[in-house]
Amino acid sequence: MENKIEFIASIGKIVVFIMILLSIFLFTVKTKNKVSNRLFGIYLLVIAFDLIGLFTNKTLEYPTIQNAKMASSLLQLPLFYLYVLSACYSNFKISKKHIVHFLLFLLFLVIFKISAFSSQSLLFYELIGEVQFMVYTIAIFMVLKKYKTVYLENYSNANYAIHKWLFQITVFSCIAHSFVLIRWYLSNSIFQEYVLNINILISLSVLSITVFFVLKALYQPELFTGINIHLNPVKTFFEKKTTRDSRQKSESESEHLNKLTSLMEKEKPYLDFELTLQKLAIQTDIPEKELSILINHHLNKHFFDFINEYRINDAKTLLQDTSKKELTVLEILYSVGFNSKSSFYTAFKKATNQTPSEYRKSFQ
Secondary structure, three states: HHHHHHHHHHHHHHHHHHHHHHHHHHHHHHOHHHHHHHHHHHHHHHHHHHHHOOOOHEEEEEEEEHHHHHHHHHHHHHHHHHHHHHHHHOOOOHHHHHHHHHHHHHHHHHHHHHHHHOHHHHHHHHHHHHHHHHHHHHHHHHHHHHHHHHHHHHEOOOOHHHHHHHHHHHHHHHHHHHHHHHHHHHHHHHHHHHHHHHHHHHHHHHHHHHHHHHHHHHHOOHHOOOOOOOOOOHHHHHHHHHHHHHHHOHHHHHHHHHHHHHHHHHOOHOOOOOHHHHHHHHHHOOHHHHHHHHHHHHHHOOOOHHHHHHHHHHHHHHHHHHHHHOOHHHHHHHOOOOOOOHHHHHHHHHHOOOOOHHHHHOOO
């Protein structure tokens, strides 16, 4: 038993140390996305403060610190939610309205100060904590769903790194939290002897997630970009518009469609790997909202798929041309507007059920 406690304490020290180092990095690294980095840094520090209980009980000697430590767990989900918003949306800003996310933390600081961890206050704390976890987890998944939809409707580049990263963290947090629930159940049942084993699983899972954070920071520093917070899925706008002027749209749609098709075939704007809906709207002289509705609803395609269809068709032409054998697949993907091998291969296989190399061989 003592060995297990020492093992948990050792892991706790490692995790807290790594989290503090990563937080320092996030606070000091030069980046345009200071808000998201700082929110994530604070989030890690709050978790580290909570995890010091894995290797020391000295906070019990200081009631104020212990109160703050207990209540701080109610800061974790709000901070992570705000971090998700700031990572998804490049122009996100912290404002006075966001103080509402910290009210539960302040409330329990007062409750613990008054009640001194009575059984009633602890039960209330646990119930509120579970409700908060569910509400914020659902809210985070909703933000990520909206982000992905807006990205596909406005951007032509296959950059799912942010969405994937945030989705992974959320899923890992749910898994780690399931261990906490199991521990709570065991500690209130006849299986209390297994609580220590669950604590080992919790500490190992937290260590794994922390190492994952560090690796992401090292190998994918570009994660903290984002999209415009004022962009909304086109469906909302389209539904409002169709109830207003559904009878007066066919002529303008036909005109816009001809203009768009002509530009795509003659000017080939899709060769710009950073092409966005906003850029294309300027080039076609079609209002951005109208262009979005035209592509997403009347052509029944996301902007992302619409642009990549032209890129794939150009790539197919080059791969079919036997006089272009000297061109490598990498050269072809860059020449048609893609900016990464993985996104090109994914889009090409989706369109042809073949890899680019297999497709080329079929014409030799």
